[in-house]
Amino acid sequence: MKADQYVTVAREGTHEAEINRSRFLCSIAPAATEQEAQEFIARVRKEHPTATHNCYAYVIGADASVQKASDDGEPGGTAGVPMLQMLTRRDVRYAVAVVTRYYGGVKLGAGGLIRAYGGVVGEALDALGTITRHRYRLATVTVDHQRAGKTQNDLRATGRSVLDVRYGEAVSIEIGLPEADVDAFRAWLADATAGTAGFELGGEAYGDG
Structure with a gap:
């Protein structure tokens, strides 16, 4: 483990x-x-x-x-x-x-x-000195350009770690999530974007916490 x-x-x-x-x-x-x-x-x-x-x-x-x-x-x-x-x-x-x-x-x-x-x-x-790094799941949130700014602000306001933002036909926002928070985050995202956001889980990484 x-x-x-x-x-x-x-x-x-x-x-x-x-x-x-x-x-x-x-x-x-x-x-x-x-x-x-x-x-x-x-x-x-x-x-x-x-x-x-x-x-x-x-x-x-x-x-x-x-x-x-x-x-x-x-x-x-x-x-x-x-x-x-x-x-x-x-x-x-x-x-x-x-x-x-x-x-x-x-x-x-x-x-x-x-x-x-x-x-x-x-x-x-x-x-x-020492620092503690926590394990998290990488995930990508995909939204349209109209919702991108508000979604990023909402993510940061709720303490989510925004790692990268990519602009194409849609906006892809890469975030880090504790494993235990994945299901709750899915529900929050659906509510915050009226079900319009895409969500895809990626691999694992460690980050400062």
């Missing part, structure tokens, strides 16, 4: 923390595909070639179908996994995080590393 909503990072950015003299820089970014995530990881590594470690984690897919993590030389399970767990615990999807560590001479131990790597990802999410 597809997720009705997911959370992703609002923007690309970096958050830095110092823990027992080690510098931890968490670079985080939205990533629509696994390739985008890998390209971001490569870019961060290139920016920090002298770092002790560049560990990463990413989650792709609204249902988190792709999950990858790397400890990049830290003891197994102490870096990439807690980073990934922080992303999934916050329901973050379509995002990549890279934590760059510059070793400061004090060993943190396994527990300390887990807290540090997971914690800095959580702090980065808080600092950079």
